Amino acid sequence: MMQKMMVSLGERSYPITIAAGLFSESASYWPLTAHQSVMVVTNETIAPLYLQPVLAQLSALGINADSVVLPDGEQYKSLSVLDTVFTALLEKPHGRDTTLIALGGGVIGDMTGFAAASYQRGVRFIQMPTTLLSQVDSSVGGKTAVNHPLGKNMIGAFYQPTSVVIDLDCLATLPPRELSSGLAEVIKYGVILDYAFFEWLEENIDALRRLDQKALAYCIRRCCELKAEIVAADEREQGNRALLNLGHTFGHAIEAHMGYGNWLHGEAVAAGMVMAARTAEQLGTFSASLTERLITLLLRAGLPVNGPQQMSAEDYLPHMMRDKKVLSGELRLVLPTDLGKAEVRSGVGHDTVLAAITKC
Amino acid sequence: MMQKMMVSLGERSYPITIAAGLFSESASYWPLTAHQSVMVVTNETIAPLYLQPVLAQLSALGINADSVVLPDGEQYKSLSVLDTVFTALLEKPHGRDTTLIALGGGVIGDMTGFAAASYQRGVRFIQMPTTLLSQVDSSVGGKTAVNHPLGKNMIGAFYQPTSVVIDLDCLATLPPRELSSGLAEVIKYGVILDYAFFEWLEENIDALRRLDQKALAYCIRRCCELKAEIVAADEREQGNRALLNLGHTFGHAIEAHMGYGNWLHGEAVAAGMVMAARTAEQLGTFSASLTERLITLLLRAGLPVNGPQQMSAEDYLPHMMRDKKVLSGELRLVLPTDLGKAEVRSGVGHDTVLAAITKC
Structure with missing residues (x-):
């Protein structure tokens, strides 16, 4: 097979x-x-x-x-x-x-x-x-x-x-914590690109954590397919490829602030996806009930859904302003608009971002 | 202008x-x-x-x-x-x-x-x-x-x-020694690609060293044109672009052995071009009289035509074997075949190379 x-x-x-x-x-x-x-x-x-x-x-x-x-x-x-x-x-x-x-x-x-x-x-x-x-x-x-x-x-x-x-x-x-970290990126593909895959994950998350080979093989292949389609259309990240960064602008801030290696990449991305969802809620482009569904799936995958307690909301911004999506000093964020859809959004106010982080 | x-x-x-x-x-x-x-x-x-x-x-x-x-x-x-x-x-x-x-x-x-x-x-x-x-x-x-x-x-x-x-x-x-170092690369273009330009250099080398603006402008433009043609045809050095490395395999050995910065790049390339010419002489593909013409022009440009006295011929080979043109452990050298023509040559024996270096 x-x-x-x-x-x-x-x-x-x-x-x-x-x-x-x-x-x-x-x-x-x-x-x-x-x-x-x-x-x-x-x-x-x-x-x-x-x-x-x-x-x-x-x-x-x-x-x-x-x-x-x-x-x-x-x-x-x-x-x-x-x-x-x-x-x-x-x-x-x-x-x-x-x-x-x-x-x-x-x-x-x-x-x-x-x-x-x-x-x-x-x-x-x-x-x-x-x-x-x-x-x-x-x-x-x-x-x-x-x-x-x-x-x-x-x-x-x-x-x-x-x-x-x-x-x-x-x-x-692979240690279970590392497996969960990988599942954060898996869930990300569902959120930004493929609602049917998000539903499949809701049904199969336990099988994946049990290392069911058939479920793993399907899951990995589907993620590679979704990523390959995006990359084929936008190799150098001039456009849609940026969607793959959902949760990463927040997540990179966590990784950098906590010292690389203390939070696993997927753990930081998981918390970051919730922050992105909360930001979209603040802007009225995503509903709280969908955020709850995302949180439930992340928790079942063994992932954190809040940032580190040691970090205040203000700790995030200096790191986020070094994100590679920043253009002319303006923050650009990937935000979900539905389960299975996302957008790159410019001009999100720092106060909106701070309010969203505070909620997580 | x-x-x-x-x-x-x-x-x-x-x-x-x-x-x-x-x-x-x-x-x-x-x-x-x-x-x-x-x-x-x-x-x-x-x-x-x-x-x-x-x-x-x-x-x-x-x-x-x-x-x-x-x-x-x-x-x-x-x-x-x-x-x-x-x-x-x-x-x-x-x-x-x-x-x-x-x-x-x-x-x-x-x-x-x-x-x-x-x-x-x-x-x-x-x-x-x-x-x-x-x-x-x-x-x-x-x-x-x-x-x-x-x-x-x-x-x-x-x-x-x-x-x-x-x-x-x-x-x-620009210090005169740096100007001469640049002239080594200028002369290289004549040797590998353009006999007419080599002749022009024989006539104008003094004007160039005097910083005659008209001569400089022509010279720089011609070199850029020659290089641009080669690069346009072979951006990633799969083929003819390697010709631009005439003298460089020997020259890099000099620079590395002497400690970077002690011999200027162009000075090392000048001595390296004479070594390449002597190697081609050993192989019977270049005549000693052409080597003499090259040496004369290099000397008039204020450049060395011998390697450093401190380096024995044996000191060169370990450095030369790290050259980027080495394939499957075999040395490949750029050698002149005429003034205005050069080739990439594989399978040159180490004894031939040592003999050529010893002559310089």
């Missing part, structure tokens, strides 16, 4: 393959061939679980594979840790014909993608996302980045992988 | 304007308009000379301009200095609609270009190259990068500017 789909981006199109056991299948390493060189980038949590099987498969294919193991956590998604990847590549040295494999969650995917975009001005890379969050979100769409102390994902590139390989077996070793 | 030309790269096409006094003309700041924001990136040598006139012009146009002044020199073309540009941008903060202006030589151009490519995954930038080297070389073609301790320009992106503005008045304040 392997699922396969394409992200359509002209000459930068690439396949996404979803199934259990993929890391141990030689076809997963397409388009690599014998005698090519590869650098597997992973972290100290994932390495003991999956690095040896991946290296063994690469070795069986006659590929010259090296690996670099980074510390685990959002706080290490920095320029200086990125530099250790470049050092590993140059020590061998790997040439412009090398391929990077991102074996890990969103942090590894984002960093490896930016390393691939920048090493010798661009080499190939393959995404092997190991968390639900990275499988449904960061592995699709070509956004790569590292954080800066003054803002999340502020340094990066739009750079597409050669292929994305999603092995469902990885989710068995 | 303003000269204007286009680099043709589809939707990434951009104009190059060449004349004296351009920094003080409002048209030079196209496509910026009032109320937009700009970050001028420059260095401590250039800032006292040209930063105030540029900021004054931007201010007169109603543009919100900030500036960041970096230390001067190739040894500061690093990820950590780049990070100070991101910090300056985020402290304000500048949004995704900002524009970076690179006001300086090749180091400032390469770093500012990479900062523009990476800041919030890409913002506009304008090149205002102040050295002959950057005017004829690094400002055209979209190669941006920083160095790594293990190799030059190893971290970067292909990223095109919005416009290039070349103010000939800058050359009056």
Whole structure:
């Protein structure tokens, strides 16, 4: 029951393959061939679980594979840790014909993608996302980045992988808190794009938390499809792609203020989606009953629906003004208009935003 | 006698304007308009000379301009200095609609270009190259990068500017050694692409060193044209663009071994071109008399034609094997086949290369 789909981006199109056991299948390493060189980038949590099987498969294919193991956590998604990847590549040295494999969650995917975009001005890379969050979100769409102390994902590139390989077996070793964090992005797709999928989630959220393989495979595929459609129409986020940021402007403020890694990305996005819904309520473009339905689903997914108690409403704004959607100093927010629909809204008053945050 | 030309790269096409006094003309700041924001990136040598006139012009146009002044020199073309540009941008903060202006030589151009490519995954930038080297070389073609301790320009992106503005008045304040360094790249264009231009240089090299404006304007325009043609046909260096690297594989080894900044880039390229010519002689594809003609022109331009005395031939190879043209561990060299013609050659034996270096 392997699922396969394409992200359509002209000459930068690439396949996404979803199934259990993929890391141990030689076809997963397409388009690599014998005698090519590869650098597997992973972290100290994932390495003991999956690095040896991946290296063994690469070795069986006659590929010259090296690996670099980074510390685990959002706080290490920095320029200086990125530099250790470049050092590993140059020590061998790997040439412009090398391929990077991102074996890990969103942090590894984002960093490896930016390393691939920048090493010798661009080499190939393959995404092997190991968390639900990275499988449904960061592995699709070509956004790569590292954080800066003054803002999340502020340094990066739009750079597409050669292929994305999603092995469902990885989710068995994922901590429940990380699974919930991934479900926040899953729920986001329902809210901004697909009411039927939101309803499906209301029916299947328990099955997903139980790691029911059939439910997971459908869910991941549907999220990838929804994201791929948006990205195909707007690769560089000039328009509708911004909708994917629902909850993120608030969420990034939480992550930055609390110190990267303390709140998981999905947890911050979950609270941020409720704040966005409350903001839309203030503007009269979303109803309180829909917000309650969103809150119920988030809670069932094991997610927070309020910001951190330590943060006052005023703590959010300086971070939010560094959001990449800010244009000419004006805040732009993604706000839901219905379940399954959202808009990018300019000119929302700071007092409206503060009132909405205070409610959460 | 303003000269204007286009680099043709589809939707990434951009104009190059060449004349004296351009920094003080409002048209030079196209496509910026009032109320937009700009970050001028420059260095401590250039800032006292040209930063105030540029900021004054931007201010007169109603543009919100900030500036960041970096230390001067190739040894500061690093990820950590780049990070100070991101910090300056985020402290304000500048949004995704900002524009970076690179006001300086090749180091400032390469770093500012990479900062523009990476800041919030890409913002506009304008090149205002102040050295002959950057005017004829690094400002055209979209190669941006920083160095790594293990190799030059190893971290970067292909990223095109919005416009290039070349103010000939800058050359009056350029140290003669820097002017000669630029002439190395000028001579390179003649050797690889245009015999008539090589002959013109033999006639006009003294006028160029005297800063004759008419000669300079013609020379810079011709180099930009030659480079633009190559880049338009091969933006990402899959083919003929590699010819522009004549002398660079040897030259980068000199720069890296001697410590960045001790040998100027053009000085290393000049010695490297002679080494490439000697290598081609060893292979029987270039004649010693043509090498002598090249040496004569380089000497008249005030350039070295031998490598550093401290470097043995064996010191070169480890650096050369990290060259971005290396494929599957095999050295590929750009070698002249005639004055005005060159080729990319694979499979040149290390002993041949060592013999050629020993001759220089």
